[in-house]
Amino acid sequence: MSQEVKKEKKFTMTLPADELMACGHLACQGCGATLAMRYMLKALGKQTVLCIPACCWAVIDGPYPYSSMDVPIYHCAFETAASTATGVKAGLEMTGDAETTVVAWAGDGGTFDIGIQALSGAAERNEDIIYVCYDNEAYMNTGIQRSSATPYGAWTTTTPVKHFKNRPKKDIVAIMAAHRIPYIATASISHPEDFFKKMKKAKDIKGTRFFHVYAPCPTGWKSRPDDTIKLARMAVQNGYFPLLEIENGEKTTLNLKLKDRKPVDDYLRLQGRFRHLGPEQIAVIQAEIDARWERLTKGCVA
Amino acid sequence: MRPKKAKKIVFKSAEEMPVMICSVGHQTHNLTGAWRNIRPEIDRSKCIKCGICWKFCPEPSIEVVDEWPVVDYDYCKGCGICAEECPAKCIVMVEEQR
Numbered sequence: 001m002s003q004e005v006k007k008e009k010k011f012t013m014t015l016p017a018d019e020l021m022a023c024g025h026l027a028c029q030g031c032g033a034t035l036a037m038r039y040m041l042k043a044l045g046k047q048t049v050l051c052i053p054a055c056c057w058a059v060i061d062g063p064y065p066y067s068s069m070d071v072p073i074y075h076c077a078f079e080t081a082a083s084t085a086t087g088v089k090a091g092l093e094m095t096g097d098a099e100t101t102v103v104a105w106a107g108d109g110g111t112f113d114i115g116i117q118a119l120s121g122a123a124e125r126n127e128d129i130i131y132v133c134y135d136n137e138a139y140m141n142t143g144i145q146r147s148s149a150t151p152y153g154a155w156t157t158t159t160p161v162k163h164f165k166n167r168p169k170k171d172i173v174a175i176m177a178a179h180r181i182p183y184i185a186t187a188s189i190s191h192p193e194d195f196f197k198k199m200k201k202a203k204d205i206k207g208t209r210f211f212h213v214y215a216p217c218p219t220g221w222k223s224r225p226d227d228t229i230k231l232a233r234m235a236v237q238n239g240y241f242p243l244l245e246i247e248n249g250e251k252t253t254l255n256l257k258l259k260d261r262k263p264v265d266d267y268l269r270l271q272g273r274f275r276h277l278g279p280e281q282i283a284v285i286q287a288e289i290d291a292r293w294e295r296l297t298k299g300c301v302a
Numbered sequence: 303m304r305p306k307k308a309k310k311i312v313f314k315s316a317e318e319m320p321v322m323i324c325s326v327g328h329q330t331h332n333l334t335g336a337w338r339n340i341r342p343e344i345d346r347s348k349c350i351k352c353g354i355c356w357k358f359c360p361e362p363s364i365e366v367v368d369e370w371p372v373v374d375y376d377y378c379k380g381c382g383i384c385a386e387e388c389p390a391k392c393i394v395m396v397e398e399q400r
Contacts, residue, residue, distance in 0.1 A: 011369045012353040023361050023377035024332040030381035034360040061329070065313070065320050068329035192357060218381075226382030229358050 014193050016042050025068035027060045030225025032215030032232065034060060035189040036134045037069075037105070043199035044130075046071060048101045049088055053081040053115060055107030056141045056217075057134075079114045081106040082122035085129040101130060101203060108135045108149035112170050123179040123208045130202055130209045133172065136217035144220045152288065153281050155273040156220075164276065168288055173212055173246070177301040180249035182207035188214040188241060190232035194255060198245065214241045222272025234267040239293045252301055264289060307331070307376075334361070338380035340395040342373055348392035355384035355393060 020041035027034045033056050041048065051074045052058050058075055062068050076084040085104035092100050106115055111133035119131060138156045139145040146156045148170040159165040176184050183205045187195035195213070202209040216232050218225040235241040236256060243255040264286050268274040277285075310331035313319050344355075355371050356364045363377040364384065373384075385393040 009351050009369070011351045011356075011366050011371070013356070013366075014353060015357060017366070019362060021362070022330050023363055023374065024329040024334055025361075026329075026332070026334075027360065029337065029379045030383055031360050035358065038360070038362060062332070065311075066329045066331075224382075226386040228360075228381070229383055229387055 015039070015196055018042065018045075020046065020070045022068050022070065024062075025060050026062060027056070028217075028219045028225070030218045030228040031056075031060070032189050032217060032228050033057060033107075033134045033136065035192075035228075036132075036187075036195075036213045036215045039189070039192045039195050040103070040105075040132060040199055041069070041071065043196045044101050044103065044203060047099060048103060049074065049092070051076055051081055051085040051088060051102065051104045053084075053104075053106050053110045054078040054141070055105075055110050056136070057105060057107070059141060078110055080118055081110055081115050082118040082127075082129070082131055085131070086122050086125070086127045089128055102128070104129055104131045106131070106133055107139075107141070108133060108137060109139045109147045111135075112148045112172055116175075119210075120175075120179065123176065123181050123210070126181065126207045128206055128208070130211065132211040132213060134213045134215040136215050136220060137169075138217075138220050140217050140220040152285055153268075153274055153277050155222075155276065161276045173210075173244070174301050176210045177246050177249045179208075181210060182248060183209040184212075184246040184249075185210075186212045186214070186242065186244055188232045188236050188243060189216075190229050190236060191243065191256075194243060220273070222275075223270055227270055231267065231270060234262070234270075238262045238264050238267055239289050240264060240267065242293070242296055244296070246301060249301075252296075252299055254296060261289075261293065333376045334379050335376045338375075338378060339398055340380045340382065341375065341398050342378065342380070342382070342384050342393050343396055344371055344373065345392040345394070346370060348390050350390045350392075352389060354387050354389060358383050358387050 021038045048071045053076050081104040085102045089102040135149055137149050139147050144157050146158045150165050151169045154165055155161055183202050185198040214232055216228045239261040245253045308328045308330045361377050363374040365372050365374055382395050385395045
């Protein structure tokens with residue numbers, strides 16, 4: 001009897017069933033960036049153009065002329081994600097198409113380091129594009145080199161254990177907030193409904209919209225592939241990656257108000273790139289998170 | 303719903319190649335299931351149909367057939383996210399027999 005009752009129960013879907021990202025792509029096992037792309041395409045729908053610079057997604061998508069997505073893709077040079085998206089949008093407008101959403105989809109290297117001048121220029125002109133940065137905290141595609149998104153204490157091939165990175169991560173959200181663009185949001189792959197809601201909201205806004213998406217990378221972080229979602233969730237819950245929205249560079253909304261944040265230890269211990277850290281370094285990371293959280297709760301962006 | 307499995311389009315020479323990527327969504331000829339060492343198996347008697355495995359699959363290789371989650375073993379890479387995230391613990395990862 002219980003079996004029959006169970007059979008009648010509907011399968012719960014909190015996101016639309018349409019898949020615009022097909023199977024057969026070349027991502028590693030347990031990749032966080034593919035999940036970010038999947039959720040974004042679910043929200044934006046078929047009328048979307050993607051501009052992808054050199055990043056993991058330039059490889060994941062598949063070799064020319066094959067593609068694993070049902071939307072057009074424009075592969076561009078590393079530093080030109082935002083300017084290419086600007087050009088594509090201008091071209092579409094010339095042909096009378098004002099509805100198509102143009103998305104620049106770059107990794108953290110193409111946003112924090114190499115692409116920041118193009119991004120800053122596009123944001124200053126307030127171009128009508130969505131810029132999504134999926135952050136896996138190093139240049140994973142070329143073999144785990146340090147980027148300015150790499151956090152304090154992390155191992156990469158260019159910051160080995162003896163000389164681990166001793167500078168904190170660049171605060172890209174504060175940099176973008178200083179441009180006073182209409183919409184900035186952070187999202188995590190562990191909270192897909194939140195990401196979906198923000199992307200739907202951003203689709204209807206005119207002007208430059210910036211997304212910072214947290215996408216764990218099991219290959220580069222030396223973590224287990226099945227811990228991908230767990231790591232993303234832990235980062236949100238311990239305040240390492242706060243979920244927030246900023247409108248017009250002024251109105252900051254914290255989406256997830258944490259009463260008692262968990263300590264950062266458990267999050268660090270799951271990753272091989274933090275294995276060499278002692279209690280002093282962990283205290284430094286914790287203090288950094290606490291200070292940032294203090295500023296956020298007071299309503300400051302950075 | 304999701305695109306059907308496509309055949310690989312083979313181009314004999316460089317002249318035949320399209321200027322732009324014409325075959326969008328045609329990477330499905332690449333059966334990534336061969337990468338797998340462990341495979342997920344769903345125990346339907348414990349399944350509560352919460353949709354979490356479907357939501358968090360990065361391939362996405364979990365389909366919904368007749369209101370049940372079904373793993374497409376042609377593409378599942380065996381990352382184990384579904385087994386880790388399943389709240390009812392109805393998915394177990396078993397070693398692949400080849």
